[in-house]
Amino acid sequence: MKTIGVITNRDKDHDLKYTRMLIDCILEKSELVRVASDAGKELGLEASENDDDVIFNQSDIIICLGGDGTFLKVARRAYLKGIPILGINLGSLGFLTEVEKCEIHNAADLIMDGKYDIEDRMMLEATIWDGDKMIARDFALNDIVISRGALSRILHLRTYINDDFVDSFPGDGLIVSSPTGSTAYSLSVGGPIVEPDIDLIIVSPICPHILYSRSFITAGSRVVKVVVEENYGHDAMVTVDGQMGYEIRGGFRIEVRKAEHSVKLAKITSRNFFNILRTKIYDRGESLRKNEVQQTR
The missing domain is CATH 2.60.200.30 (Probable inorganic polyphosphate/atp-NAD kinase; domain 2)
Known part of the structure; x- marks a missing residue:
């Protein structure tokens, strides 16, 4: 049985809608979950007296919800523990995050079934x-x-x-x-x-x-x-x-x-780097240009 740590950027998930969605998926399969005390109490979880140290020390994998800044913050700590991390994008770009909001259920199932690869990234x-x-x-x-x-x-x-x-x-x-x-x-x-x-x-x-x-x-x-x-x-x-x-x-x-060690990223999709580059960077630029055109009309 895996223990899954969940770290949420409350600025990106004010009402914990997406955090609740993820945790419900985890609990459906009777997996253990560790979530920060404030979020755990708000979600009605028992025995949720956890701080970040508990989450990083007792989890087999960390799932973070937020943007690239959240992912970087988590990666800097997960690296020291050798724990794989998966990012769910609640931000605008989310270049480092693997999963979009609409993919939470599928991502949770794949993680809990062990259907993911580990990609080492240089620190x-x-x-x-x-x-x-x-x-x-x-x-x-x-x-x-x-x-x-x-x-x-x-x-x-x-x-x-x-x-x-x-x-x-x-x-x-x-x-x-x-x-x-x-x-x-x-x-x-x-x-x-x-x-x-x-x-x-x-x-x-x-x-x-x-x-x-x-x-x-x-x-x-x-x-x-x-x-x-x-x-x-x-x-x-x-x-x-x-x-x-x-x-x-x-x-x-x-x-x-x-650095002596690498950070471990959990990968659940077959999207390669260049595919991500096109969809994230190019599409973002096109979206910004469209907004500028609309504002000038």
Whole structure:
């Protein structure tokens, strides 16, 4: 008997309509379910005194309901436990999530019957250093973003692959991305689209102040080192998957490498990466264009 953890973004499922739908499907097959205490009480579940630690420690698989932000938040914790995760899209894009709202019943049946595959996705590990002192260590599925603070001052970032100097990038910052993150922030600054199962790291400058700056790709076995110019007198920031932020200043060093372990994604459909890319990215662009046309009429 599986224990299925359910994590819901209450901003996306205000009345727990979709959460209730999912849990009812799980309970119909007499599977165990773990859900956060507030949602559990509202749904009338017994013995629902659970926090996130209980859910991650006692579940065989995690199903999260929300958008890509919810999925990233869950992935960052599930990675540490080696627990497979499945995302149900309640957001607008949902590029990382596997299931749409209308597919909840079928998805629940497949998960409980064990009819799913596991796809390993590369994670990034970031460490932030002030000299020899480690300030922070964190993990990302999508990207590590080094960016300027509130003041619009050019940020100079010396960049190395292992210990080999690549270049100094003046501009708004730098994105160090995994293959999974190639369709996130990296894409918006002109970075390449990469199949998510390839072992590499992408480095993309943000609004570079030199004409020849372009994204570059290095092997997953390398370490990307970024040093903030020592005389930079303003605040800057390291953002991890858009979930955590760390303030940095001149002289700080950020090292990004492939994490020791991968995150496990539960896959229940035969849709390949390029199919998802067309339907999610292209269709979203077409929808936005249609809305713009309608608003101008």
